[in-house]
Amino acid sequence: MDSMLRRLSRSLLVALIMAGLAGGAAVAQEPAGETAEEAPLSSAPVAVVNVASVERVLEDVTYLFGSVDRKDMSDVVTGLLGNLGDLKGLERGKPFGVMLFLKPGIVPQPLPIGYLPVTDIGSLTRTVELGPVTTKKIAEDRYEIIGQRRTLYARLIGEYAYVSAEDEALDRDFPNPLESFAALTTRYDVAVDVRPENVPPGMRELFLGIVRTQTQAQLQQRDKEPDAAYAFRKSQGMNNLRLVEAFLKETRSLTLGLDTSSQNRKAVLELVVEAVPDTPFLESLQGLADEPSRFAPLLDDEVPLSFSMNSKLDDYSKKAQTELLNAGELQLAKILTTLEREDSLGASTAEDGSAPLDEEPDPVATALAERIFAPLKKVVEGGNIDAFAQFRGDPEKKFVVIGGLEVPGAAGMETAVRELIDRVRSAKPEIEAAVDVQYGVAEVGGVSLHRIAPREIREERNRLFGDQLAFYVGFDSNAIWLAVGGPPAVPALDEAVTRSKDAGLAERNRPPAPFQLVVTANRWVGMDPNGKNTEMAREAFSEGEDTLRIDFRPTDKGGRLRIEAEDGFIRLLGLGVSRRYDESQL
DSSP: OHHHHHHHHHHHHHHHHTTTHHHHHHHHTSOOOOOOTTOOOOOSOSEEEEEOOHHHHHHHHHHHHHTTTOHHHHHHHHHHHHHTGGGTTBOTTSOEEEEEEEOOSSSOOEEEEEEEEBSOHHHHHHHHTTSSOEEEEEETTEEEEEOSSOEEEEEEETTEEEEESOGGGGSSOOOOHHHHTHHHHHHOSEEEEEOGGGSOHHHHHHHHHHHHHHHHHHTSOOTTOOHHHHHHHHHHHHHHHHHHHHHHHSEEEEEEEEEEETTTTEEEEEEEEEEOTTSHHHHHHHTTTSSOOTTGGGOOTTSSEEEEEEEEOOHHHHHHHHHHHHHHHHHHHHHHHTTTSSSOTTOOSSTTSOSOOOSOOOHHHHHHHHHHHHHHHHHHHHTEEEEEEEEEEETTTEEEEEEEEEOTTTHHHHHHHHHHHHHHHHHOHHHHHHEEEEEEEEEETTEEEEEEEESSOOHHHHHHHOTTOEEEEEEOSSEEEEEEESTTHHHHHHHHHHHHHHOOHHHHOSOOOSEEEEEEGGGTGGGSTTOTTHHHHHHHHTTSOOEEEEEEEEOSSEEEEEEEEEHHHHHHHHHHHHHHHHHHTO
16 A cells, blocks of 8 residues: 555656656657747747646545545545645645647647746755655756656746756746636636647648648549548548638637536536637637527436537538538439349449449439438528437336427428338338338327338347337428337327427527537436446436536637536546545455
8 A cells, every 4th residue: 555655656746746747758859850040939838738726636636535425535645645745845726737839940849848836946846856856956046857767957937937858948938827827727627728829820831731632632532432422521521621720720729628616516628719800710600509499499408318409501511511412312313223223222233332323313213312302402501400319218118219300391301202212112122021111100299200110129229219119200391300219209209399389489599509418327327237337327326416418609709618517427436436446455
């Protein structure tokens, strides 16, 4: 036990007192790039890792282990600090962390510099020397920290010591952490703040040029690649390139922060984007939630899982999605044209079975594909994607899934979809033998439902949905409705359709959030009764407080993704850490 505490003490000492050690050493081993002799050292970091304070961390540790009645684990942490001389010389109530700078040069390299709040430099050097290092004062405000394999340098400025693997790197004007990182310290216990605008423009353009060249090379259509598959891959690749460009050229900061509150009994993880003013990126973020969701009345925190997406498309997204739908429409028409052949559905006549369909589709197949895709294209043209999905039920009674997608003119798809299903069933007897299709099996909220059921159900689906699994689909004038599960799926969808239609505008006009996901963990615990962690999860969530909420909302400066976990998840983490520690003592 004592030897383990000593090892942990040394690890904590390196992490806390010598912030930047590992990163600085790694950088120091790389060959130096060419630098401009007169280039001034930047005072603006491109990234910051900020910890609010030692005291805040200790409060979180106490909360974590107190939630599972393991005060002994808090005592272990206190013992570690005792082995570190209680961090004498450090101000335990102020923020500390690491700033990442870029060395000037043709190929700039990252340079981490740690910052530590100091109350007494003499006490701090003695605390540092508790580890396998020695310290040496080399100037009025400079110190060497000499380890067994490497040497660090420290510069004392006001209330802070700045630590680097390179002495010359400390010859710069540093931002005052108490002022420059005040927002991070106030809002988060721990935060990572990336600042693309502080990257030199030339470096950004060079990197973007490399990414563009690689993307263009990768997005050429491959031999025998179907048009629809290529369109999807191209759309994804171009969208990723667009995000990289927006991040490097139109983003001021990207902040990932964690805050744990014993008073509110929850943990919050946020990803906050601040865009450059008057840029397309800012405009697209702020325009994501211009319209309320028609499914807003159906969002429910009490079900096992609830998801909604109500997102506005910008011009670029409209173009990309239209191209994707056009490719899908053409591919469907080609598949329908070849249905009477003896080969597999949608396959080619190539020996390897991977070639795209080469011949032109016949007019009947083309017309049918157009009727199916036309309403979807109108959704894209309208510029707003509105959808929702919910898991309902529990492991003992099995789950059902219901969902909806707003599609103006969806009723016009119904006949076309039925024609498609009948054509496939007629041409492919193996599909008819594997799937049971029934039309008009029920009516929910005035919408006729059609049933598609596999004749054999896999074990994992049986465990989730039961042995009467079926897929239900219905079309009304403005939406496509879906349900998956056993017989309870139909009344669940009926309640949702009726509730959506009866809801007034006041109920639908909630504060818009383009993306929302709510998970009630207790409903999922029984899914794997023999699982290794099931017992621990039952204990963690036995007192409730088991909801996980994720949402994204636009802000005045960009957008914010927020993940909020209630106290049960903190108990789960506390139990996990405590049991791992207990196992290490056996």
